[in-house]
Amino acid sequence: MASRSSANHWPRINIGTVVYWLLQFLGWGFYFYAQASGEVIFAQVPWSKASTLWGGVCLTGIALTHLLRWLIKRQGWLALKPGALMGRILAAVLIIAVIAYLNTLVLSEAVYGTLVTPIAAAFYQRLNLEGQLRNQFIFMLLVHGAWVAVYLAIAIQRHRYRAELRQAQLGEALRAAELRLLQSQLNPHFLFNALNGLRSLIADDPGRARDAVTQLARTMRYSLASGDEDLVSLERELEMVEDYLALESMRLEDRLRIERHIETDARAARLPAMLLQTLVENAIKHGIAELKPGGTLRIAAKLERGQLVLTVVNPRPANPPPARGDGVGLRNASQRLRLMFGDRASLQLDLSTPGQATAEARLPA
Amino acid sequence: MKTLIVDDEPLARRELRRLLGAIHGIEVVGEAGNIDDARMRIEELAPEVVFLDIQMPGGSGFDLLAQLERVPRVIFTTAYDQYAVKAFDVNALDYLLKPIEPERLAAALRKLQAAAPPDAGAASPGAPLEQLFVRDGHRCWFVPLREVSVISSEGNYVRLLWGRERPLLGRSLAALEQKLDPRRFFRANRRQLINLDYVAQVELGEGGRLHVQLRDGPEIEISRRQARLFRARG
Numbered sequence: 001m002a003s004r005s006s007a008n009h010w011p012r013i014n015i016g017t018v019v020y021w022l023l024q025f026l027g028w029g030f031y032f033y034a035q036a037s038g039e040v041i042f043a044q045v046p047w048s049k050a051s052t053l054w055g056g057v058c059l060t061g062i063a064l065t066h067l068l069r070w071l072i073k074r075q076g077w078l079a080l081k082p083g084a085l086m087g088r089i090l091a092a093v094l095i096i097a098v099i100a101y102l103n104t105l106v107l108s109e110a111v112y113g114t115l116v117t118p119i120a121a122a123f124y125q126r127l128n129l130e131g132q133l134r135n136q137f138i139f140m141l142l143v144h145g146a147w148v149a150v151y152l153a154i155a156i157q158r159h160r161y162r163a164e165l166r167q168a169q170l171g172e173a174l175r176a177a178e179l180r181l182l183q184s185q186l187n188p189h190f191l192f193n194a195l196n197g198l199r200s201l202i203a204d205d206p207g208r209a210r211d212a213v214t215q216l217a218r219t220m221r222y223s224l225a226s227g228d229e230d231l232v233s234l235e236r237e238l239e240m241v242e243d244y245l246a247l248e249s250m251r252l253e254d255r256l257r258i259e260r261h262i263e264t265d266a267r268a269a270r271l272p273a274m275l276l277q278t279l280v281e282n283a284i285k286h287g288i289a290e291l292k293p294g295g296t297l298r299i300a301a302k303l304e305r306g307q308l309v310l311t312v313v314n315p316r317p318a319n320p321p322p323a324r325g326d327g328v329g330l331r332n333a334s335q336r337l338r339l340m341f342g343d344r345a346s347l348q349l350d351l352s353t354p355g356q357a358t359a360e361a362r363l364p365a
Numbered sequence: 366m367k368t369l370i371v372d373d374e375p376l377a378r379r380e381l382r383r384l385l386g387a388i389h390g391i392e393v394v395g396e397a398g399n400i401d402d403a404r405m406r407i408e409e410l411a412p413e414v415v416f417l418d419i420q421m422p423g424g425s426g427f428d429l430l431a432q433l434e435r436v437p438r439v440i441f442t443t444a445y446d447q448y449a450v451k452a453f454d455v456n457a458l459d460y461l462l463k464p465i466e467p468e469r470l471a472a473a474l475r476k477l478q479a480a481a482p483p484d485a486g487a488a489s490p491g492a493p494l495e496q497l498f499v500r501d502g503h504r505c506w507f508v509p510l511r512e513v514s515v516i517s518s519e520g521n522y523v524r525l526l527w528g529r530e531r532p533l534l535g536r537s538l539a540a541l542e543q544k545l546d547p548r549r550f551f552r553a554n555r556r557q558l559i560n561l562d563y564v565a566q567v568e569l570g571e572g573g574r575l576h577v578q579l580r581d582g583p584e585i586e587i588s589r590r591q592a593r594l595f596r597a598r599g
Binding site for chain 2: 189193197201203253290291294
């Protein structure tokens, strides 16, 4: 518990609390000065008496309103529906005003020997005692009501802001979770087929088997790290794709032929990890692996008007069999792009040419 | 036991060949890399057992079985499609997960030999069919013909009455009839074959027709022409 015991940590000061006390003292200080000086000027009473009376009224006011603030926070009134909040606030203001009024009567009686404060008496000369007292009460109601109105205006604003902030943070967390969910994982079918091929290679070609183990390890490590939101360079992604293709070539042998057209300046462009791999995997799974003679996989990458354009072209069966889990990988990749880049990225699969599939991803370079 | 290996990956075929080489009594008579080659090899070599991959170019292992007249005993090999094999409703087939474990392979072969007599299956091309592979929609079955009570013609298809299932098979009644055991299946009328083992009761009908009540099944009418043959069989 080292962090707790250290004496050189200042207690955390809440900026909101500071502002609250500042406003409290400014508001009540202004009210004190206006009332006390007014009483001295209009009722010709000594400053000592006026300041005692209004000092007492203001200190009580601070205590009562602070108590109300404590109650509002403790009971979570700000989270209430407007109607429920309004009812409670009106009741609280009424109770506070009654206490403040009674307090004023007591203080006035003690200081001046009259229930009506001299300033009220000076202002409401034409009213009888009853009228003056009624006005004195209404005045307390207005002062404390004004305090509550200002307090609520600020507090509700802050409450709403925090709620929106929380909402935004929640949305961000959801988006991150969604991205993790959409993370492209290695297809288990690929994994087990690769292991099966590997088992055979161990007897046939131990050197090639050792290479394949390394390629498989690198591929898996890369895939596991792809959940991060961080972008990788195309160069890095291509290394992984080459490992992946080497393993697929082990299974498909000469049925898989590969052509690469990678522009040099595109290699530094950044993309979500596993994006190109997903396109390549899809091309092999639904295209080349479905064809008896196999086919040529074409991978191209270029920069075009500030965009990285990845294109994967593959032959495919003219009459594709009813597909199993078709396009889930591509759909996830597309959603992932949308979450990360919005409208600035796209992923399209073009099947308009019979016997051929073209997948194209565009994203800001 | 004559064995055929069907898998599109040369490495996988080599591996299985190596594994089978260590098992006594197994003779690998051939290999195929897609279902068209596989169909030809099966017809030509009449293997008793086929090791069958599920995902292959040009069609799946299930497609192959659906095309075969005479279905040999099958052990599926799969990297990850065991769910597809498990989707078989009844008389589940055995399957091996790749990479194949030698012990599991030996156990599967023992189970296969214990389950069916060695003379059944595709070994004797002239013998009547004992089972059919049926695929209806997404469901697949190996249907033992002794458990089928009625086979009805529906256009170019036939529908099997098999327990509570009514699978449809893409063959004509006449073509199928030639492959069946005539001691078991009898042509009741133009549209129906009945399994004589299921006959519970026979009643005389009008004009020399017969009404046959099948055990756990419907009543079938035997046409006048066939009724004479039916009586002749006693």
